Amino acid sequence: MRKTFRQLGIDSGYLLASFFIALPAFIIGVVGFALGLGTAVIWIGVPIMAATLFAMRGMAAAGRAQIPHVIRREVPRPHYKKAKPGASALRRYLTALTDGQSWLNLLWAVAALPIAVAGFAVAIAWWAATIGTLAFPLYGWIINAAVGEENYNAGPDYAAVWLGWGDSYTAQSIVAVLAGLIVAVLLPLVIRGMALALAWTGKGLLASLAGLYERIDTLEESRDAATSAEADALRRIERDIHDGPQQRLVSLGMELSRVRRQMEANPEAAQATLDAAISQTRETIDELRALSRGIAPPILTDRGLEAALAALAARSTVPVDLDVRARARYRTSVESTVYFVVAEALTNVAKHAQATKASVTVEDWDDRLVVSIGDNGIGGAHVSKGHGLSGLADRIKAAEGQWTVDSPEGGPTVILAEVPCT
Known part of the structure; x- marks a missing residue:
């Protein structure tokens, strides 16, 4: 009244x-x-x-x-x-x-x-x-x-x-x-x-023209953020491939060359070297699978956001309390944004937060998905370039979303993101 x-x-x-x-x-x-x-x-x-x-x-x-x-x-x-x-x-x-x-x-x-x-x-x-x-x-x-x-x-x-x-x-x-x-x-x-x-x-x-100009500015910022997020992701993948699978493949090639030299002179040593090479092959395949999840996780495409987030929570080295209250499927760009936001946030928790537990909540508010990621770590998270949250900020901006970070020194840290889904 x-x-x-x-x-x-x-x-x-x-x-x-x-x-x-x-x-x-x-x-x-x-x-x-x-x-x-x-x-x-x-x-x-x-x-x-x-x-x-x-x-x-x-x-x-x-x-x-x-x-x-x-x-x-x-x-x-x-x-x-x-x-x-x-x-x-x-x-x-x-x-x-x-x-x-x-x-x-x-x-x-x-x-x-x-x-x-x-x-x-x-x-x-x-x-x-x-x-x-x-x-x-x-x-x-x-x-x-x-x-x-x-x-x-x-x-x-x-x-x-x-x-x-x-x-x-x-x-x-x-x-x-x-x-x-x-x-x-x-x-x-x-x-x-x-x-x-x-x-x-x-x-x-x-105000119609002013609103149009603001929309254009927002789209330009989203485009720049998307380009930045993609460039960061490609650099990270390049670094991971160089430091992981590439080095293993070089080592694998050397091991196979040893096997060829040992085949006639010392068959038993060749067999041991071959077993080691097979083990390295399996490890390389595992690393490539982990990298592929960072590009386009199959579970997200096949089973949707809830299943993909459950898999993320299961792989996290920090125990995660997951609560997803959302529809079955959304646009690919929306699901991908939410997935990678949660993935990067949990990675930062594992690397920097010194936390013993984390929580992830996803809610559908009709026109947007609201994602909350929290932990009981030491806090002090930064959004500036060079810190773990900079890529996350670019991803959310590329989707025309909004986000806030509450991370005082001593913790806890809470990240709240809103991603449009209409």
């Missing part, structure tokens, strides 16, 4: 204040545009039009500032076009004429005024009707006493008689209060509807 009253106050204030913004914006915009267009043939209209667009930026900023309180979300600030560095003052001044958002501001001034006028009138009238009917028992008797009951013919009087309740002051008061209650119940809905109509019109015209 308190939230409803608070929003009603915000919406009412927005409708009342917007009228005093929309009216001068309309006048400035229409007069400036008409004057600039009419005098454009003698070139005076060009700077007049530019001045009008600059003035509209201020009016648009005033209209945009109130919108977040109504729609309950942030509205991106516009990025107005700027002249190239070193451009003349005249060129910088006339740049507004080629800026799309400046023209949208002008369009907003024209489109918003009818809605602002209607919202202002509805807010005033509905509030007046609500207060007037509910307060009728407080002032109705004054009117009756002043003009006489026989001369007082108002809405409550006619309604009370029509309902068969008589024309007494008590009947009039009951009718007025009942009508007031109905109007009061509808007040938040009506005011909210008018406020949203005006706010969404403003958001569409004053």
Whole structure:
């Protein structure tokens, strides 16, 4: 109830204040545009039009500032076009004429005024009707006493008689209060509807391009993060292959050369060397399988995220308490991101945390998967480049997700990641 009253106050204030913004914006915009267009043939209209667009930026900023309180979300600030560095003052001044958002501001001034006028009138009238009917028992008797009951013919009087309740002051008061209650119940809905109509019109015209630019910036960051994560993964795989299977294969080649030399001179020694080579072959195969899990784990593809995370937890050198509350399957990119986030986090726990236990929780929140990884280690985890969590940050950013790390010195450490899954 308190939230409803608070929003009603915000919406009412927005409708009342917007009228005093929309009216001068309309006048400035229409007069400036008409004057600039009419005098454009003698070139005076060009700077007049530019001045009008600059003035509209201020009016648009005033209209945009109130919108977040109504729609309950942030509205991106516009990025107005700027002249190239070193451009003349005249060129910088006339740049507004080629800026799309400046023209949208002008369009907003024209489109918003009818809605602002209607919202202002509805807010005033509905509030007046609500207060007037509910307060009728407080002032109705004054009117009756002043003009006489026989001369007082108002809405409550006619309604009370029509309902068969008589024309007494008590009947009039009951009718007025009942009508007031109905109007009061509808007040938040009506005011909210008018406020949203005006706010969404403003958001569409004053922030649509800014939102598009922000989306482009986000996609560029995601692309850069994906490229960085892929490059880090390739470097890690290259290092692991060089330090592991490659060295074993070189050693295996040398052992097989020894076997060939020993075959005639010392068959028993050759047999022992061959057994050692076979053992090295098995170890090399095991290492290659472990590396392949870091590229594309088959269990993730075949059985899904829950089974893959269970396998990760089983292989962890630190005991893991796993709780997965998610759907059966998701997009490949989503499952892969969550899997590798958990894999890298558990690897960091095993290498750096000095923990005796860890926990992994995965929850489906309809539009995103929320992953929580915690441990009871020494804490002090860092996100900067060169530390274990830097690759994890790139993976989450590449999936357009968000994450936080809480790792005070002395522990515990909690990593919370949100990955979009819609």
